[in-house]
Structures are given as structure tokens and as C-alpha cells.
Amino acid sequence: MGVQAELPGQGMTREAVIGRLKEMRHNDADWHSGRVWSLVYHVDDEHVRLLQEAYNLFFMENALNPLAFPSLQRCEQEVVAIAGRLLGGDGETTGTMTSGGTESLLLAVKTYRDRARALRPEVKAPEAVLPASAHPGLLKGMHYFGVTPVPVAADLRVDPAAMARAITPNTIMLVGSAPSYPHGVVDPIAALGEVALRHGIGLHVDACVGGFVLPFAAKLGYPIPPFDFRVPGVTSLSADLHKYGYAAKGASVILYKDQSWRNHQFFIAAGWSGGIYMSPGIGGTRPAGPIAAAWACLHGLGEAGYLRLTDAVMATAKKLQAGINAIPGLYVLGEPEGSIFAFASEGADLYALAEQMEQRGWHMDRQMLPPSLHLTVTPAHAAVADRFLADLAEAQAAVLANPALAQEGFAPVYGLMASLPDRGQVAEMVLNLLNGIY
Numbered sequence: 001m002g003v004q005a006e007l008p009g010q011g012m013t014r015e016a017v018i019g020r021l022k023e024m025r026h027n028d029a030d031w032h033s034g035r036v037w038s039l040v041y042h043v044d045d046e047h048v049r050l051l052q053e054a055y056n057l058f059f060m061e062n063a064l065n066p067l068a069f070p071s072l073q074r075c076e077q078e079v080v081a082i083a084g085r086l087l088g089g090d091g092e093t094t095g096t097m098t099s100g101g102t103e104s105l106l107l108a109v110k111t112y113r114d115r116a117r118a119l120r121p122e123v124k125a126p127e128a129v130l131p132a133s134a135h136p137g138l139l140k141g142m143h144y145f146g147v148t149p150v151p152v153a154a155d156l157r158v159d160p161a162a163m164a165r166a167i168t169p170n171t172i173m174l175v176g177s178a179p180s181y182p183h184g185v186v187d188p189i190a191a192l193g194e195v196a197l198r199h200g201i202g203l204h205v206d207a208c209v210g211g212f213v214l215p216f217a218a219k220l221g222y223p224i225p226p227f228d229f230r231v232p233g234v235t236s237l238s239a240d241l242h243k244y245g246y247a248a249k250g251a252s253v254i255l256y257k258d259q260s261w262r263n264h265q266f267f268i269a270a271g272w273s274g275g276i277y278m279s280p281g282i283g284g285t286r287p288a289g290p291i292a293a294a295w296a297c298l299h300g301l302g303e304a305g306y307l308r309l310t311d312a313v314m315a316t317a318k319k320l321q322a323g324i325n326a327i328p329g330l331y332v333l334g335e336p337e338g339s340i341f342a343f344a345s346e347g348a349d350l351y352a353l354a355e356q357m358e359q360r361g362w363h364m365d366r367q368m369l370p371p372s373l374h375l376t377v378t379p380a381h382a383a384v385a386d387r388f389l390a391d392l393a394e395a396q397a398a399v400l401a402n403p404a405l406a407q408e409g410f411a412p413v414y415g416l417m418a419s420l421p422d423r424g425q426v427a428e429m430v431l432n433l434l435n436g437i438y
């Protein structure tokens with residue numbers, strides 16, 4: 001249907017407006033059924049009702065000025081304090097809530113840049129050393145804030161010695177992921193911490209996707225390497241409440257070792273005719289709903305709730321990994337510690353396999369360098385894991401029996417996008433796609 005650009009002359013009734021919105025949703029991804037492997041982290045309907053009720057209580061408030069809403073100030077302080085404690089912080093650990101992982105990463109980059117400006121004025125062209133597998137939100141932050149990324153190729157996990165070799169007099173920050181999004185493996189944070197201390201450079205740990213899984217998985221007895229503030233040398237950490245924190249969207253935390261770091265995050269305009277303006281993050285007006293819902297989420301689930309949910313997602317992830325490794329030609333990449341991972345194929349076209357899975361009603365996340373398919377396991381997947389594995393075995397057999405499937409549907413498009421050596425050309429194709437979408 002075409003975009004309707006006309007503002008209705010008369011307002012529609014509430015029923016008509018809501019009816020139209022519901023109609024528009026019929027082609028949307030069906031996350032409720034567990035057939036989508038990313039984007040939505042669903043616990044159950046009861047939990048969603050708690051989030052909605054808390055969110056709606058603060059629907060109209062604005063967290064731009066916490067002094068006007070002490071309730072929000074307290075919610076945010078407690079969310080940050082709970083996250084800090086969970087992630088190995090001490091009485092000095094501090095931070096703020098943000099709108100999501102990307103804002104947390106943007107702020108981390110800005111903080112390291114501004115700290116270097118203040119303490120190392122000789123650095124004129126700041127650089128950041130990060131694993132090539134690190135989340136693009138970091139590259140976005142570096143692009144926005146004039147920091148040159150120095151990516152270090154990672155054989156799934158980055159090599160700390162290679163990270164150390166990439167350090168120059170211009171390096172203002174190091175990054176490690178816990179875990180990396182593409183392969184779900186935790187970088188050697190303890191070794192990166194040693195490198196950071198040796199060179200006197202801060203280390204940001206991107207635990208956006210792992211921050212609310214790994215601590216509970218460790219408590220449950222899964223082998224989780226040290227990755228948080230307990231590691232000497234870690235100076236900041238990001239963790240998304242709206243992923244495995246199971247909170248409403250628009251909620252993450254950026255945490256610092258102590259306030260001397262966070263000082264460089266805040267923005268203050270002390271000479272404005274509109275009064276003193278202060279802002280902790282990227283935006284101005286801040287929705288209050290995500291803050292209240294995050295507080296409600298942490299208190300509604302409690303430690304027992306997170307342990308129960310983590311137990312379920314870890315068991316499902318292990319079952320899926322074993323099942324995938326048992327399908328001829330398919331194998332899990334590396335040794336993922338948490339509940340996200342990727343698998344690849346020997347001898348069959350992976351994008352054709354994805355196409356076959358889409359035909360069987362699964363929404364698949366395709367990756368590249370090397371080609372792989374990505375699974376973010378959530379509580380919704382426990383009930384569908386067996387069905388997924390059966391469909392996957394069938395789809396893989398179909399692709400092995402008929403290599404021509406690699407030329408059908410979107411498979412050749414993904415293949416081309418993944419393998420074109422000229423990445424500038426790919427970016428241009430994607431720019432056209434974006435213009436089409438927006």
C-alpha cells in the first residue's frame with residue numbers, strides 16, 4: 001500500500017486509529033512464536049504486563065530533569081547500582097542509563113576522547129584499538145566523534161598480543177566484547193586488561209548482549225571467563241537492559257570504574273540564556289517509561305527470576321549447538337560461552353539454507369566473513385528448539401541434494417553482498433536500500 005501523506009482533516013476515533021494500526025501489522029515478524037532469532041527478548045505475557053504497567057505509570061514524564069522527578073532519579077540510580085554490583089563493581093562504580101547499547105557505546109567513545117583531550121593534549125588524532133568483531137555501534141561512535149578505529153583481525157576471539165601491537169601514541173581506548181555479537185565468544189578480557197594497564201590506556205568491555213546473561217550463567221556453574229570490573233584494567237562497561245535484562249526497549253547502562261571517567265560523559269552549557277543546561281547522554285528529552293520499566297523488571301524478576309531464565313536459555317542454546325553439530329556439514333563456530341552463537345556449513349551454500357528455513361517459517365539472521373547464520377536464544381525458543389533442528393536437518397539435506405538452490409530467491413543476493421571485494425560498492429547498494437526504506 002502506498003504511503004498516505006495526508007493528515008486527516010478530522011481526527012479519527014480511537015477505535016478507528018487503533019484498528020488501522022492493528023491492520024498494518026499483519027506482515028510483521030511473528031516473534032511471539034519463537035520463529036524470530038533476534039530483535040525481541042520475550043519472557044512471557046505476565047512479564048510484559050508488568051513492563052507495560054510500569055512504563056505507562058511514567059508515560060508522560062521527562063527524565064531530562066531528574067530534579068523535577070525524584071522518583072525517576074531514584075529508579076535510575078538503583079538500576080545503575082544493581083547493574084554495577086552484578087558486574088563486579090565496587091562503591092566507586094558509577095554510570096548512567098541510556099536509550100540502548102548504541103548510545104552506551106557512543107558515550108563510551110566520547111568519554112575516552114574527552115578524557116584524552118583533557119589529560120593527554122599531545123594526542124591530536126585519537127585512535128581506538130578494537131577487535132574486528134566488535135559491534136558497529138563503536139564504529140558509529142568513532143565516526144561521530146572523530147576517533148580513528150584500528151580494527152584487529154580476530155580469529156573469533158581477538159589476540160591480545162595483536163591488540164598490543166596496534167597501540168600507538170595516539171591510542172585513547174581499547175575494546176573487548178563479552179561476548180561479541182557475531183559469534184558469541186568472549187574476548188580474553190583478563191589479558192586485554194593487562195595490556196591496558198601496561199600501556200596506561202582505558203579498556204571498554206562491550207557486554208551489551210552478555211551483561212545480563214554471563215553473571216547468572218556463571219552462578220549456574222557454566223564456565224565463564226572473567227570479563228567485568230573484577231578484571232584489573234577494565235575502566236568501563238556497557239550492558240543492555242532491553243536485551244537479556246528483559247526490560248522494555250530503550251534501556252541500557254554505561255558504567256565506569258569511577259566518577260573521574262563519567263565526568264567526561266556529561267554535557268553542561270553554563271552560559272545559555274535558557275538557564276544552566278545539563279544533559280547526561282546523547283539526547284535531550286528522555287523518555288521516562290524505559291527507566292521505570294527497567295526498575296520494575298529488575299525487581300519483578302529478582303535474582304531467582306534471572307537464574308531461572310538464564311538456565312532455560314543456556315540449556316536451549318546447548319541443545320541447539322549439539323543438534324546443529326550433529327547435522328552433516330553444519331558446525332557451530334568457536335566455543336560460545338553464552339546464549340548467542342553462529343553456525344556455518346561445509347560444502348553447502350549457507351544462504352540457500354537460510355532461504356530454505358525462511359520457506360519453513362523461520363526468520364534467519366545471515367552473517368558473513370565467513371558466511372554463517374546467527375541465533376540469539378531467548379526463553380521463547382525452548383519450546384521450538386526440536387522443531388527448528390528437524391527443519392534445519394531437512395533444509396540442509398535439500399540444499400546438499402540440490403546445489404542449484406544457491407541460485408534461488410535471495411540466496412545469490414546475500415552471496416554477492418558477502419563476497420564483493422569492493423566494500424564501498426556494497427555500502428552504496430545499501431545506501432540505495434536505506435533510501436528506499438525511508
Ligand SMILES: *Cc1c(COP(=O)(O)O)cnc(C)c1O
Nearest residue numbers: 100101102135137181206208209
Ligand atoms: C546489541 C548490541 C549492541 C547495540 O545495542 P543496541 O541496543 O542495538 O543499540 C552493542 N554491542 C553488542 C555486543 C550488541 O550485541
